[in-house]
Amino acid sequence: MKQKCKMRCYLHAFLLCMLFTFFSLLYVFSQLASTLEDRDEWDLREQGVADKSSHDKGHFLRKRPGSTGLRHHGEELDRERSVKVVDEWSHLAVVACGPRQEETLTMLKSALLFSKKPLHFYIFAEDELHDSFRSAMDSWPQMVHMKFKFTIFPITFPKENAKEWKKLFKPCASQRLFLPLILKNVDSLLYVDTDILFLQPVEDIWALLSHFNSSHLAAMAPEHEEPRIGWYNRFARHPFYGRTGVNSGVMLMNMTRLRENFFKNDMTAVPLRWEEMLMPLLQKYKLNITWGDQDLLNIIFHHNPESLYVFPCQWNYRPDHCIYGSNCQQAEQEGVFILHGNRGVFHDDKQPVFRAVYEAIQKYQFGENMEKSLLQPLETSLQTTTHTYCGRSSHLFTKRLKQSIMSVQH
Secondary structure, X not given: OHHHHHHHHHHHHHHXXXXXXXXXXXXXXXXXXXXXXXHHHXXXXXXXXXXXXXXXXXXXXXXXXXXXXXXXXXXXXXXXXOOOOOOOOEEEEEEEOOOOHHHHHHHHHHHHHHOOOOEEEEEEEOHHHHHHHHHHHHOOOHHHHOOEEEEEEOOOOOXXXXXXXXXXOOOOHHHHHHHHHHOOOEOEEEEEOOOEEEOOOHHHHHHHHHHOOOOOOEEEEEOOOOHHHOOHHHHOOOOOOOOOOEEEEEEEEEHHHHHHOEEOOOOOOOOEEHXXXXXXXXXXXXXXXXXXXXXXXXXXXXXXXXXXXXXXXXXXXXXXXXEOEOOOHHHHHHOOOEEEOHHHOOOOOOOHHHHHHHHHHHHOOOOOOHHHHHHHHHHHHHOOOOOOHHHHOHHHHHHHHHHHHHHHHO
């Protein structure tokens, strides 16, 4: 009898253990599912869901390697990808806030005019601009639509510091710092300011990704060629890259590496990831920076110089390169590749040669003969700009442009 009683006790204890184990496992799995759901919600909130009318054929930012050949042999390849996909697209991002829509559309038009490979535009804009961007690009001819697709995003900053980031330097300019965290499925990206004009195909600067070594994460041009007129080396109250700093108006990024890398810094003894570093960096230097996110990028690459590939000044040609006489040697030899009309020179009379190029591209209509409707009117306008130093270098502005037009039309 005692034996049976003991057996029943053991059986009850066993059943209780089994029930406890079952409910414990059930609890663990429910917590795991909840955690994954919260993480997905955070990702969507951080990314700002892409505009549902995106011209991306219903896919949300499919993973495409910007230039898979850049991954050095020691770097682990994506294990989920059984077949290596070759990406023919160039990926171009721009941030437009306030009265920048027309300038942005002119930049996008210049990218389409000369590029032979397809383009994917990632447009970050204030909500009230979304419909007008979509309408403007939808109105372009069908032959142009075959060359590009676009995805429109809301302006998105980390929730707890959104106001501080948005007002840094110019409205929304610091959005570019968060592109690696928002566009998590994009491997490589070319970011440009709205006041940029491409005078040769986008795929030519995209090809610079193949020049990266295994340490390079991003590429920019120097802020100045001539230290005597440099800003950073004379006035900056914070660390900056190299002799004269770098300009972030044209920035080529391997975003996979930016997300995965740990960065040396002057805030902690240990390297930090990109997302861990941005807010502490702003808090430390916000009273000492003048040019907002560009200054933060200079600080980052001052401490990590091996991570930056520096491309020549003709890829980011600005008034500083000609205002006191021509000082961009590479442009003297090969012409201007990308024109950057910073400080509003596309819209005022301070540097009429910059405004002439902008207005020529703005007025050009898709489908017209580019030599007759773009180049010839531009050359006529440039004849009136020779009273300025930049105007006397106007042949540099058309040298590469002529080659691009001939390449497309012949």
